[in-house]
Amino acid sequence: MIPPAFEYARPASVEEAVRTLADAGEDAKVLAGGQSLLPLLRLRLAFPELVVDIGRIPELRGIREDEGTLIIGAMTSHHDVIRDPRVRRHAGLLAAATATVADPAVRHRGTLGGSLAHADPAGDLPAVILALDATLIAEGPAGRRAIPAREFFVDYLQTALHPDELLVEVEIPTVDGWGFHYEKFHRVAQAWAVVGVAALVRRDNGHIAEARIGLTNMGSTPLRAAATEEALVGAAAPGAVQRAAEVAADGTHPSSDPSASPAYRAHLAQVLTKRAVLTAGGMG
């Protein structure tokens, strides 16, 4: 279908973009890679008066390192995230999970910032960012503020961003030496996750010293499997991992849709958590 009519602005800087958004009020929409927004416009599920295209703001694109932190611009494409040697070295989980997003053509346009700001519970990157304990940097008329990933995802398709704020970058504390794996269950290659599990595991002397587990599509926001994380400390054998994974769905409220019931999603969370942790910990 043809999208509804809208006005179009293409600011050249973050400052100009924020001013444009503040002047427009609630009826403006940011356009990043467009890989979620354009399908919504085509299906006439969104009716913005003004579309603010942030695709030509150079300062929003790119990756840099700063003393144990990897800083990724919001407009950095999925494709560039996957290819970047610093991401692979210092936050391999993000590169691995991003490679499972959609397909090559969508990954050329779609951006890290867009995936996080869109906050689809079936999106792969919110749970990964949560497991990485990242910090999201927003910029609005009053300047910049830092939002911890745990506070960023508020509800289904809702974030802590104000309508006149842009997500400008994502700060990821590096996890060199940690084992990682993203286990995604989906029906066909290009499809969204029915459930996904992002696992980060730090091993010490043959046992798990620390684990972080992010869950995709187990509720209206991405979640951490807190009970499993606790139970994994000290685990040295697959049996202990299996027992810890049995509480992966504790405290979650997965939705029901044509591809899965809540009970089936809870089952998947347990199975996928076990697989993800065994692979991340090199114990499989």
Added chain:
Amino acid sequence: MTRISVKVDGTTYEDEVEPRLLLVHYLRDRLGLTGTPVGCDTSNCGACTVDLDGESVKSCSVLAVQADGSEVTTVQGLARDGEWHPLQSAFHERHALQCGYCTPGMIMAARDLLRENPDPTADDVRQALEGNLCRCTGYQNIVRAVLAASGQEVTT
């Protein structure tokens, strides 16, 4: 209306367009380049794949105004001096199409793969074409055609 300048298959066009105009509709309805089809409403099928500044994109998921100042190559811009592109020849020779609706997108996506990975395995080809749906062929001959176009011997 917004003014854009886009180079498509080697020719530069200057136009006034509505911001909501999709790149694929600009190519088909304004420029008459109907070699790029629309196969879905959900950005899933990949039939509309074109090259935008050196990367494959789904032209139904890009606004024409986003292509301002850019260079677009469609399947109609691949032949040189009347000679088909190796992918076009390989699809023809290996019977990699039946109705042909998915073919422009398959060829543009495969071209993107071969640029990054000139010697792909059959599995690499399947991965690279995950965003391109074919309802006729069962994909076997498409994979063989891409491998053949890469210059590799295809035995099966």
